[in-house]
Amino acid sequence: MDCTLTTIPYEKTGYFTKIVIDYLHESQQLQDFYCHPVSLKGVEEAVEARRSFPTNRVLLVEELRKQYAGLPVSPKQEKHLQALLNKNSFTITTAHQPNIFTGPLYFIYKILHTIKTADELTKQLPSYQFVPVFYMGSEDADLDELGHITIEGQQLKWETKQTGAVGRMKVDKALIKLIDTIHGQTGIHPYGNELTDLFRKCYTEGKLIQQATLELVNELFSEFGLLVVIPDNAALKREFNQTIKKELTEQFSHKAVEATIAELGKHYKVQAGGREINLFYLLDDKRVRIEIRDTGYGMLDARYEIRDLPAGRQDMGLTFSKEEILNELEKYPERFSANVILRGVFQETILPNIAFIGGGGELAYWLELKKVFEQAGVPYPILILRNSFLLMNKHQEEKIEKLGFTVSDIFKEERILLSELVQRESTNKVSLAEELEQAKAYYAQLKKLAGNIDQTLQKHTDALQAKALKQLQELEKKMLRAEKRKFEAQQRQISKIKNELFPTGSLQERTDNFSSYYARVGKDWLQLLYTSSKTLEQEFCIVQAD
Secondary structure, rough: OEEEEEOOOHHHHHHHOHHHHHHHHOHHHHHHHHHOOOOOHHHHHHHHHHHHHHHHHHHHHHHHHHOOOOOOOOOOHHHHHHOOOOEEEEEEEEEOOOHHOOOOHHHHHHHHHHHHHHHHHHHHHHEEEEEEEEEEOOOOOOOHHOOEEEEEOOEEEOOOOOOOHHHOOOOOHHHHHHHHHHHHHHOOOOOHHHHHHHHHHOOOOOOOOHHHHHHHHHHHHHOOOOOOEOOOOOOHHHHOOOHHHHHHHHHHHHHHHHHHHHHOOOOOOOOOOOOOOOOOEEEEEEEOOOOOOOOEEEEEEOOOOOOOOOOOOOOOOOOOOHHHHHHHHHOOOEEEEOHHHHHHHHHHHOOOOOOOEEEEHHHHHOOOOOOOHHHHHOOOOOEOOOOOOOEHHHHHHHHHOOOOOOOHHHHHHHHHHHHHHHHHHHOOOOHHHEEEEEEEEHHHHHHHHHHHHHOOOHHHHHHHHHHHHHHHHHHHHHHHHHHHHHHHHHHHHHHHHHHHHHHHOOOHHOOOOOOHHHHHHHHHHHHHHHHHOOOOOOOOEEEEEO
């Protein structure tokens, strides 16, 4: 599949925050909030820092093999599983929740970026093996975010009454019915039936969403060697027990984040600072916050019967003394879940990881967490902004060029594009820049003449100038608006191409699902994006494919 790749700096897109742009430029005021630069030198630093941390590699591989039992494992995956037992092997990790049918495009992009980075670093640093890992945030309970997809402008929503951690929810008839709807949109394309069969194979009634997501991701990326970790696992969580205990007894993470936010907030808009205890309690279909209470620990709104509660507690809601909750942690580590403040520490505890690949929002909150990692005694990874792509076809590219723009121009606002087009192509003069300069010179001369007579008249002259310039600028706007009406056809074309490439005014990757692209091209589409993916270069990519 032929394509043309154009890259532009992230700041030229207009879609990334100041903190992300400053991080990419290694701004001095951010350097205290992370550990390693995004470079080969940074990778080597992260490897050295990681060596001293005792990752339980044997347990990790054992649990991964249990997780993959009954699933096809590619030769490259098997190689990576064996490599994880070696002290010179390290992971490159990305993370995401189990969005149904993978959710927005960036779900795919961040995985491919992780795979490509691991492959390239293994080539560039042959003393080490780097293994790509997708860490599934299956304990997230935000179904409003995870339970819908958009295909060719139509949003499809999973209507279910299930609650709690999305990964623990089950595929039901309503979700299976969505597959029929997707097929109605994509089935006409060359690989539409293949896509439908893939969804039906992975999403079968009664299967947990985290299992269905694992199987779908494995079908798409097993040949690339990607390993998926589902951390909702008692054995893996037991490795995190000491940090959970520290959080329950000392509430250390909130104090660490508060100190960071106080400094970071001087220059940037910061994320939420978490809570006094940054943990949830999980059981069956419930996921509730753990809170400090006068009597010990309580679970917010957790008024439901739970087996193994101390006698007499069933009708009181769920509360624990300090001794009881630590005993609960020891017996049932799977019932404790880190929120966003501690999730990364858990990830870095169970994986021999040296780099985390995430979106702009993820990087922003990771920059708040360095002190949390220090308090927990866990190495802090390199932070890499995930790849972003704008996908366009040849027809769209030709329309942009016909309008007189380059593909990178299309990131500009619609009104700016139209103004540039009118000023470029109009036979009438619509800019008063020259006249405005002449007016400034005229009033400067008046000011001088008036000042020679009486210095107090200069302020009056300044006021006259300000009023005159404002009127000229308003005239210029009216001239441009009037001239724009002569270019209504071009305006419609600009509007159409902007809506196609930036649905709802946002980046394509934040809205569109991969289904329509896969249905047209099949797995070659994934290979195209893998080939186009950057690693440590950190640039926005525009892919023009035939």
